[in-house]
Amino acid sequence: MNIHEYQAKELFKSYGVSVPSGVVVDSADQARSLIESKSGIFGGQATVFAVKAQIHAGGRGKAGGVKIAKNSADIPGLVAGLLGKTLVTHQTGPEGRVVRKVWIEEGAVISKEYYLSLVLDRSSRRISILASTEGGMEIEEVSAAHPEKILTLAVDPEIGCKGFVGRQVASFLGLPVTLYNAFASLLSNLYRFFIDTDCMMVEINPLILTGDGRLLALDAKVSFDDNALYRQDKVMALRDLFEENELEIEASKHRLNYVKLDGSIACMVNGAGLAMATMDVIALAGGSPANFLDVGGGASKETVEQAFRILLGDPAVKGIFVNIFGGIVRCERIAGGIIAAAKDVKLHVPLVVRLQGTNAKEGREMLRDSGLNLQVAEELFEGAEKIVLAVKGAK
């Protein structure tokens, strides 16, 4: 799960990681009244402000989602320009994300920019610190062009992010020695936040050294471990459903694992690995997958019916390929579920069902005898070819 920058900054602050003061608004009027009443940051000495669109994706700056106001009077206009705008960045996909909230913060005098992140690194099986002197740039680009400018340091979970770790990173970044302790405490606070809230990734890009010698997180990106949300009520409260796909939200209510893609052939599969392989085989047969959908171990009538409804909720879907490997659940039961669900849902697109595994022959016979308008397949690739052909024929 991801959260917005303004939410991440509030969390940082509560963990003693300094961030610029700011306020979140969802209308230009709200911004105007805050400025007029000189509330919060507008009552202080700040004359320059950053006005930042809040969406769950990086690359906002390049997409025009971050503006600088040299005067507080310019802010309402900038807010109005951002709200409702669809931002397309390299992380949003071509459909982009609509801006619903804007974060306004005090401008800071930047003397130096750094990159700092913590990531749960599967390769070292530890939380790794990534630090670089090339702040403000995309870390992937730095990694490709100047790998020597990135320090990667895995923290031993038995030791934790102690002072010596922080000093080592500070030294790599070339910070003044007088700031070593301040940096080490920032890093250890960040690590404590990472552990406490079950993060997968925390990124500050840039972390800045201000003109008056303070370390300040100018940006904040955080993602959490979905598996740990059950014990993170405070994090769950920050979930923004507008940032998620409607069909995916609906699927998660029925414990279906669904990811929408942009193709036209929907698939319904039991098991995540087989579901990915099924998408791949659809592409191999000349089609394009409309989704990833893992219906889990049992494919009961109710599960299949919900899955059909979700797949058909995507107007781009022109055909459905059901691929079930019956193991513990036998194929006759699965066939029964598919037949009952297909009757109730009234499918209007071609359907190919591939059943394999326990009692597959009986299951396939039931499907053939059902009188439903569907095709049956034995092999995975055969099934994919059949659905691709059926969709082409239907056009």
Added chain:
Amino acid sequence: MSILVDRSTRVIVQGITGKEGSYHAMACRDYGTLVLGGVTPGKGGTVHEGFPVWDSVRDAVDAVHPDVSLIFVPPAFAADAILEAANAGIGLIVCITEGIPVQDMMRVRRILDIKNEEGEDIRLIGPNCPGIITPDGAKIGIMPGYIHKRGRVGVVSRSGTLTYEAVWQLTQLGLGESTCVGIGGDPIRGLNFREVLALFEKDPETEAVVMIGEIGGDDEEKAAAFARAHMTKPIIGFIAGLTAPPGRRMGHAGAIVSGGKGSARDKMKALESYGVIVVDNPSVIGRTVAETLKSGSYRRVPACHGC
């Protein structure tokens, strides 16, 4: 021969009175696995579906000296269950549980590594995996037993049903399997491809290995590099997730292409460069194994002699 488990392997089940644990303990016993009982804290001394139940793994160890513990404990308590088994001296822990917080596994794995550095010999399979099966020997997991047939091919995989798909093809073609190990779909796990490949290389019954990977991480590449240096047996590889977009998690917590790393195409290329026979269509895994074994001169020459 086979790897890790066989007919004489003694098994207990942690979480045996739960719905899943109970069902699969019986299914494993029906298959012929020596399931000696199970553990549910607070239910020690009772009998469940014919299985004796103990309060702790320690009690079970004292009573029946198991080799393996099979874990069906819910995600919030699974890390504790793994450590309990490890502390009681169980040598092979198979954790089926899906959805364990990654940081829990980070700490568990660190502790297991420390124990092993101190000279203990503890192996963990999983979590979030189907388990391990040696056909006609022992089924220790949730896989459907009957699709397997004892034979010549070792299978190691990050996925569940996709493994069944490959196993089914091997069985239908009469090749059969020596042992199938599901190492699980989580980013931090116990046994990895590399360790399982090393075991298959030493097993006289295994003639070829099917390795089923997926997007995310670089474990497949590391294993293939190891194989290039040390293995004589052919490896047939498949990587799921060619069509998965970057940044989206595909079901398994570990199946995600992040920061441009771990894509299926990159993995396939790397595997091929290390001499793995890579198929892009999972329907032909079995056939490719058969053709490889039939070709006679299929043995690889390891790059690293005697090291």
